[in-house]
Amino acid sequence: MKTSIATVSISGNLLEKLEAIAAAGFDGIEIFEQDFIAHDGNPREVGDLIRSMGLEITLFQPFRDFEGLPDPLRAKAFDRAERKFDLMEELGTDLVLICSSCHPAALGGIDRAAADFAELGDRAAKRGLRVGYEALAWGTHVNDHRDAWEIVRRADHKNVGLVLDSFHTLARKIDPETIRRIPGDKIFFVQLADAPLIEMDLLYWSRHFRNMPGEGELAVADFMTAVMATGYAGPISLEIFNDQFRGGQPKTIAKDGHRSLVALMDDVRRAEPATAKTAPEMPARANVDGVSFVEFATRGREADAFEAMLQTLGFRHAGTHIAKQLALWIQGDIRIVVNRETTGYASSAYAMHGTTVCDIGLSVCDANQAVSRAQHLGADLFKQPVGPGEIDIPAIRGLSGSVLHFVDASSALKSIWDVEFNQMSNEAADAGLMRIDHLAQTMSYDEMLSWSLFYTTMFDMRKSPMVDVVDPDGLVRSQAIETPDGAFRITLNGADTHRTMAGGFLADSFGASVQHIALTSDDIFATSAAMTEMGFKSLPMADNYYADLAARFDLDPDQLERLKAGNILYDEDAKGSFYHFYSRPYAGGMFFEIVQRQNGYSGYGAPNAPFRIAAQKRLMRQKGMPRM
Ligand SMILES: O=C(O)c1ccc(O)c(O)c1
Numbered sequence: 001m002k003t004s005i006a007t008v009s010i011s012g013n014l015l016e017k018l019e020a021i022a023a024a025g026f027d028g029i030e031i032f033e034q035d036f037i038a039h040d041g042n043p044r045e046v047g048d049l050i051r052s053m054g055l056e057i058t059l060f061q062p063f064r065d066f067e068g069l070p071d072p073l074r075a076k077a078f079d080r081a082e083r084k085f086d087l088m089e090e091l092g093t094d095l096v097l098i099c100s101s102c103h104p105a106a107l108g109g110i111d112r113a114a115a116d117f118a119e120l121g122d123r124a125a126k127r128g129l130r131v132g133y134e135a136l137a138w139g140t141h142v143n144d145h146r147d148a149w150e151i152v153r154r155a156d157h158k159n160v161g162l163v164l165d166s167f168h169t170l171a172r173k174i175d176p177e178t179i180r181r182i183p184g185d186k187i188f189f190v191q192l193a194d195a196p197l198i199e200m201d202l203l204y205w206s207r208h209f210r211n212m213p214g215e216g217e218l219a220v221a222d223f224m225t226a227v228m229a230t231g232y233a234g235p236i237s238l239e240i241f242n243d244q245f246r247g248g249q250p251k252t253i254a255k256d257g258h259r260s261l262v263a264l265m266d267d268v269r270r271a272e273p274a275t276a277k278t279a280p281e282m283p284a285r286a287n288v289d290g291v292s293f294v295e296f297a298t299r300g301r302e303a304d305a306f307e308a309m310l311q312t313l314g315f316r317h318a319g320t321h322i323a324k325q326l327a328l329w330i331q332g333d334i335r336i337v338v339n340r341e342t343t344g345y346a347s348s349a350y351a352m353h354g355t356t357v358c359d360i361g362l363s364v365c366d367a368n369q370a371v372s373r374a375q376h377l378g379a380d381l382f383k384q385p386v387g388p389g390e391i392d393i394p395a396i397r398g399l400s401g402s403v404l405h406f407v408d409a410s411s412a413l414k415s416i417w418d419v420e421f422n423q424m425s426n427e428a429a430d431a432g433l434m435r436i437d438h439l440a441q442t443m444s445y446d447e448m449l450s451w452s453l454f455y456t457t458m459f460d461m462r463k464s465p466m467v468d469v470v471d472p473d474g475l476v477r478s479q480a481i482e483t484p485d486g487a488f489r490i491t492l493n494g495a496d497t498h499r500t501m502a503g504g505f506l507a508d509s510f511g512a513s514v515q516h517i518a519l520t521s522d523d524i525f526a527t528s529a530a531m532t533e534m535g536f537k538s539l540p541m542a543d544n545y546y547a548d549l550a551a552r553f554d555l556d557p558d559q560l561e562r563l564k565a566g567n568i569l570y571d572e573d574a575k576g577s578f579y580h581f582y583s584r585p586y587a588g589g590m591f592f593e594i595v596q597r598q599n600g601y602s603g604y605g606a607p608n609a610p611f612r613i614a615a616q617k618r619l620m621r622q623k624g625m626p627r628m
């Protein structure tokens with residue numbers, strides 16, 4: 001399997017693009033002509049440089065408005081092609097992409113176009129070059145890969161083949177199964193792109209909103225499975241026109257791209273094992289059956305205040321690490337580790353972010369398989385020195401420097417809490433919190449696709465539709481990613497401006513991290529009462545909120561009173577109901593949420609988010625806290 005990416009997909013100048021692409025592990029690049037023209041350096045040197053970086057030039061593109069022209073435009077088009085053939089020879093690539101014509105003078109007619117390609121094929125053959133024809137979704141006469149194929153078929157020239165691009169086929173809702181009838185050796189090149197489903201002009205959609213396979217909503221895996229069934233053996237190449245990516249970090253975007261291709265080909269291999277033989281074998285997406293622990297890096301008074309807060313939530317100090325300054329706090333199945341170390345990874349995380357979630361332990365079926373898949377997808381292993389008596393738990397680096405540990409039921413890992421922690425016997429009453437419902441991560445809007453790709457390629461998790469959350473000072477985009485059974489749920493919250501609650505947190509904590517943790521109760525009213533008893537103070541909600549609840553839902557006055565008394569918010573979906581309340585913000589703007597889902601409610605109380613955010617901002621203003 002040869003992976004490739006078009007230079008247009010990455011930001012930066014040509015050199016920066018090439019470095020990022022090589023570092024991400026691609027085998028080749030499509031040179032997008034504009035990137036070459038903008039570069040100051042002769043084509044031979046550029047070709048040599050690319051090869052010296054271990055990359056191959058898989059394609060030169062695009063050559064526009066070639067077929068169907070009347071003379072003298074036709075003759076001029078052939079002259080243009082000859083000049084580009086010269087350039088290709090100097091660069092050292094044998095394949096050019098010709099996209100279907102949008103020229104106002106272009107004439108239709110499959111045989112006319114086929115004749116043009118047959119002649120171009122002769123000219124290319126003289127130089128040992130090949131031409132590939134791609135149907136642009138908005139081409140004037142040819143905008144469907146089936147028509148492009150018919151032209152190639154009738155051109156009947158060994159140097160003329162077809163270029164398929166998942167965007168053009170899927171954006172026009174053309175059934176990708178139609179690809180199966182094309183002979184694999186006549187498909188010269190395959191370009192891949194996904195996109196979010198938005199109703200808009202095809203050209204605009206394509207030039208601004210494409211994204212990596214798996215980041216959007218097109219059936220790219222079905223498309224690629226059909227391609228592989230033809231016997232196609234050429235490069236699998238990303239061609240992503242995306243406004244965010246053009247301004248993004250070249251290295252991150254390239255890494256995401258490679259990850260998306262590897263995951264896609266693994267899906268194709270699993271869908272039809274006989275066809276995708278060249279895709280590397282790797283373990284399937286890991287099944288996550290919950291969060292085993294969440295570790296906070298903190299220090300001094302912030303740490304004291306945080307632990308005091310945990311007590312008001314009903315957590316009990318259950319153990320102390322045998323060698324390190326780690327305290328284990330437990331309630332139900334929830335484990336929170338408070339790390340006060342002044343050296344090592346947690347300490348660096350604290351130095352960078354202040355009090356922060358520095359490590360998440362996920363409970364998986366097989367920890368080593370999870371790590372193996374992560375490595376195939378380009379994640380780095382995370383290693384810390386293991387002290388005497390400590391267990392080496394497999395871990396990887398997530399995005400933005402975060403760490404994920406994998407815990408499974410295999411003997412050594414299961415006993416970690418008994419082996420590494422001295423048990424403390426304090427049988428304090430708890431508040432009925434059972435497990436972690438979800439982790440809410442805050443990041444800049446530009447990072448959301450990277451994170452969702454990370455989770456959905458690594459784990460058996462699905463994205464739900466993006467929702468807009470209105471903060472009084474800006475919009476925050478929120479997207480949930482969850483396992484099929486809901487055992488592990490994450491919400492990604494993307495902020496554009498530092499003035500929003502999420503954006504302020506992001507600025508203050510210098511990068512993406514967990515902003516809140518939602519904990520489940522099976523009886524939220526009892527939990528609220530127990531926590532109040534323990535000194536917990538919930539986030540005060542405005543009376544207007546409850547007046548609106550009374551108008552929106554059939555709640556009896558008693559229940560409404562109880563909601564109001566506990567500052568408990570309420571929502572319903574088609575299946576069930578949702579109760580939730582919030583802690584006040586603690587160190588660094590983090591907070592807890594307590595939730596109860598009834599009868600299979602599957603959302604996150606999104607309609608309540610604007611009122612929760614307004615309440616948090618009100619509270620922070622009262623306290624005279626800056627920003628947020
Ligand atoms: O948007 C375009 O013009 C364009 C050019 C070349 C391609 O391969 C493509 O898919 C789109």
Ligand SMILES: [Mg+2]
Pocket residue numbers: 134165191239
């Ligand atoms: Mg294309």
